[in-house]
Amino acid sequence: MFDSPRISAFQRSHGQARIVLGPRGIVDLAQSGSAKAMLPRVAGGLPEIVFLNTSGGLASDDRLEYGIELHPRTRALATTQTAERAYRAEGDMARAYVRLSIGEDGWLDWLPQETILFDGAALDRVTEVDLAPGAGCMLLEMVVLGRLAMGETLTHLRLHDRRVVRREGRILHHDALALDDAGLRRLDGAAMLNGAKAMATLSVIAPHAPDLLGRARDTLTEPGVTSAASAPPGRLVLRLLAGDGWPLRRQINRLLQVLRPDPLPRVWQV
Structure with missing residues (x-):
């Protein structure tokens, strides 16, 4: 019989996808590794950007970066092709970065599908938005704690999730969530x-x-x-909780249909 060599290190997944849009369409597109960006044809509504992580999820020490730059007076919608999954991580945290730049009088709807956290997941994610004068955005973040269809209950987790919106360098909105094993026991x-x-x-x-x-x-x-809404100056913030992802998605769908004039992302399963 042949002896199998011992695997000393797992292959890590790294991906970067960045797209630049102007009023007439794509200006630049760069992608590498596991990250892809697509622009499907849409009959109406905003131009749609769809990001995809071909590795199927994020594990220890993986790195994923998505970026969008909108030129002045450009409007767009961006989403992900499917739910992102953060798997059990034995070592360093997986890292995800989303960088969104919206030019003067532009608009972006950043509506990714949910992130599913497996037991033992370790994820550090940062979403940064830079707004020019007259620009605005809508930001959605959905998180599901465990594979609920399998009855999974999380007992180990490392999550750092932060969203920062700036206009000309000044922070307008800062939203952060951190969870660890001790936090899970109090949830x-x-x-x-x-x-x-x-x-x-x-x-x-x-x-x-x-x-x-x-x-x-x-x-x-x-x-x-269960939900609540508040409206500090220049913002509307809604927070929602549910026993599983399906009623949460139904409520999000209804909110998006009321708060924005354009159709839901075509890749969403609704």
Whole structure:
């Protein structure tokens, strides 16, 4: 019999995809490794950018970067082809970076599909948005704690998730979430997730955003979803909790249909 050589290190996944759009379409596209960016044809609504991680998920020491630059007066929607998965990590954390730059009087809807965290996942993710004068954006983040269809309950986790929006270098919005093993043990408390396994934050950053508060609150009626909305100056922020991802997605779909004039991303399964 042949002896199999011992594998001393796992192959790591690295990917970068960046796209530049102007009012007439693609200006530049660069992609490498496991990260891809596509622009499917859409009959109506905003131009649609779809990112894909061909490695199938994020494990220890993987690195994934997505980037978008919109020229002045350019509007677009960006999403991911499927849910992102963060797998059990034995060593260093997987790292994900999203960098979004929106030119003067431009607009971006950043609506990625959910991130599913497996037991033992270790993920450090940063989303940074730079807005020029007159620019605005909508940002969505959905997180599911465990493979709920398999009855998985998380007992080990390292999560650092941060979103920062700046206009001309000044911070307008900062939203951060950090969870570890000790935090997981407290999540079922009423002051935390109160037993929820799926959560989302939907933010609109624009001068008109507070005007949407009443419309948003009127839409927060999905059974099985606990939600709240607030409207600080220049922002609308909605936070949602659910027992699993399906009612959460239904509520998000209804909010997006009310808060924006364009169709939902075509790649979403609705």
